[in-house]
Amino acid sequence: MNKQLFTFWLICLLPFTLLAQQQAVPTPQWRPVYHFTPAKNWTNDPNGLIYLDGVYHLYYQHNPYANVWGHMSWGHATSTDLLNWKHLPIAIPEIETKDTTTWIFSGCAVLDKNNTSGFGSNGKAPLVAIYTADQPKQQKESQFVAFSNDGGLTFTNYAGNPVVDIHKKDFRDPSVIWMEEQQQWVMTVAVPQEHKLQFYSSKDLRKWDLLSEFGDQGDTRKIWECPSLTPLYVDGDPSKKKWLIMISSGNQDAATGMQYFTGDFDGKTFKNDNPAEHQQFVDYGRTFYAAIPYNNLPDGKHTMLGWLMPFETQTYPWRGQMSIARDLLLKSTPEGVCLYQQPASVLNASLEKLPASKKLVKQGVEIDSKEVSFSRGKQFNTNTNWIDVTFTPGTGEEFGLKIAQDGMLKEETVIGYNKARNELYIANVKGGKVAQTDKLSVKPSEGKIRLQVLFDKSSVEVFVNGGERVLTTLVFPGEKATGWGVFSKGGKVMVDTLKVWDLDNLR
Numbered sequence: 041m042n043k044q045l046f047t048f049w050l051i052c053l054l055p056f057t058l059l060a061q062q063q064a065v066p067t068p069q070w071r072p073v074y075h076f077t078p079a080k081n082w083t084n085d086p087n088g089l090i091y092l093d094g095v096y097h098l099y100y101q102h103n104p105y106a107n108v109w110g111h112m113s114w115g116h117a118t119s120t121d122l123l124n125w126k127h128l129p130i131a132i133p134e135i136e137t138k139d140t141t142t143w144i145f146s147g148c149a150v151l152d153k154n155n156t157s158g159f160g161s162n163g164k165a166p167l168v169a170i171y172t173a174d175q176p177k178q179q180k181e182s183q184f185v186a187f188s189n190d191g192g193l194t195f196t197n198y199a200g201n202p203v204v205d206i207h208k209k210d211f212r213d214p215s216v217i218w219m220e221e222q223q224q225w226v227m228t229v230a231v232p233q234e235h236k237l238q239f240y241s242s243k244d245l246r247k248w249d250l251l252s253e254f255g256d257q258g259d260t261r262k263i264w265e266c267p268s269l270t271p272l273y274v275d276g277d278p279s280k281k282k283w284l285i286m287i288s289s290g291n292q293d294a295a296t297g298m299q300y301f302t303g304d305f306d307g308k309t310f311k312n313d314n315p316a317e318h319q320q321f322v323d324y325g326r327t328f329y330a331a332i333p334y335n336n337l338p339d340g341k342h343t344m345l346g347w348l349m350p351f352e353t354q355t356y357p358w359r360g361q362m363s364i365a366r367d368l369l370l371k372s373t374p375e376g377v378c379l380y381q382q383p384a385s386v387l388n389a390s391l392e393k394l395p396a397s398k399k400l401v402k403q404g405v406e407i408d409s410k411e412v413s414f415s416r417g418k419q420f421n422t423n424t425n426w427i428d429v430t431f432t433p434g435t436g437e438e439f440g441l442k443i444a445q446d447g448m449l450k451e452e453t454v455i456g457y458n459k460a461r462n463e464l465y466i467a468n469v470k471g472g473k474v475a476q477t478d479k480l481s482v483k484p485s486e487g488k489i490r491l492q493v494l495f496d497k498s499s500v501e502v503f504v505n506g507g508e509r510v511l512t513t514l515v516f517p518g519e520k521a522t523g524w525g526v527f528s529k530g531g532k533v534m535v536d537t538l539k540v541w542d543l544d545n546l547r
């Protein structure tokens with residue numbers, strides 16, 4: 041290296057080289073075991089979720105080249121149990137031509153059973169992906185179609201793209217379902233800046249007609265993205281069908297989040313069950329985003345995956361993870377029909393298969409104003425625990441669980457219930473000080489508080505009272521912060537049942 045070049049390197053490039061090296065510290069201690077992460081590099085939204093022949097396909101927003109957002113392409117992974125994932129080659133790569141860069145933004149996949157599109161070959165049903173082509177140089181987003189005749193490994197872009205174009209910079213995230221009664225495909229797609237959705241219909245996935253629009257209702261503080269429209273039976277009763285719209289948009293003021301609407305959809309128009317100003321949220325943490333349901337699940341099931349947005353947090357060599365698969369349920373409540381979520385029921389089979397040494401059950405344990413650490417015997421100190429605990433509140437002011445504990449460094453994550461405030465909170469404590477708190481309002485159900493806590497190295501998902509409310513957050517515990525236990529403050533609480541599974545050996 042000549043002297044001039046060396047001086048240039050020293051002054052201009054060395055700081056960046058050092059910074060890059062600093063960020064590139066591997067963080068295996070935060071790599072989830074039973075949640076999906078890409079083998080390396082960036083992920084955001086789940087895309088094209090579809091179940092085919094016993095296999096769950098997950099496509100996802102991916103940068104194949106770096107650990108930051110960019111070069112958007114569809115990454116691909118498959119699973120048979122929604123816990124272990126097999127990494128596959130990029131399914132739809134970005135398209136670069138002389139004048140145009142096309143990034144493959146979010147979208148969905150459908151199995152075209154009757155080959156309505158004519159994309160199928162050899163008499164087989166094609167898999168059709170419908171996604172947003174983001175073309176930054178043209179400042180345009182429009183909807184593209186691509187098809188696969190090899191079971192979803194590779195896709196061919198349709199020569200007649202775009203299939204829907206309204207000449208806007210922001211117009212994205214198509215979600216398509218088949219409506220048997222109307223014999224039509226229906227696409228729900230967002231016009232983000234206008235806080236509205238558009239519904240289109242098609243007979244062949246190529247030609248689309250605008251049906252109607254829905255918008256300016258619920259929470260309109262943030263842009264609307266990643267919509268979905270799903271039919272569900274209220275309380276599982278086939279005579280009580282309702283439609284669920286989920287949208288990624290605002291939640292609490294300073295956060296991103298998802299909201300939902302319930303109502304009726306007649307194949308043309310969506311009619312909201314609630315007044316326009318009514319707001320309902322999917323998850324009360326700030327990390328859960330861009331969730332969409334699986335298509336083509338058996339037995340009328342509806343299960344979704346969401347993205348856990350990493351914000352400024354750094355992990356390496358990957359960044360971003362998916363939530364646990366969650367079943368979507370609608371229930372009648374005194375407040376009307378509400379969304380409930382549960383860890384997907386198919387996951388139970390995997391829990392049942394775990395050896396006895398990976399399961400712990402306690403019943404009827406009263407705690408009196410002190411922590412009772414069930415991990416005292418160094419049991420399950422892996423930060424990969426699935427905990428299902430039911431409390432009957434007593435005289436205690438607060439009670440709940442503590443996880444990711446390091447007594448020496450005064451570090452822990454407290455998942456607590458405050459009785460007076462009817463509030464569930466997750467407090468991240470570092471060096472004895474609360475670094476961050478997430479919370480939601482919820483009352484005991486039939487006098488009890490049930491918490492299903494899915495803790496996986498750096499993600500914490502808390503389903504309260506059978507999924508009436510959900511709170512998801514990210515934590516980044518120190519290497520020795522692996523203690524956990526149950527606590528009560530200011531009085532007594534009864535732990536009716538405590539079940540814990542250790543999922544560490546899945547990886």
Ligand code: FRU
Nearest residue numbers: 085101145146212265266330
């Ligand atoms: C949501 C989102 C989508 C878009 C994709 C791009 O996180 O902004 O609206 O399609 O990410 O990566």
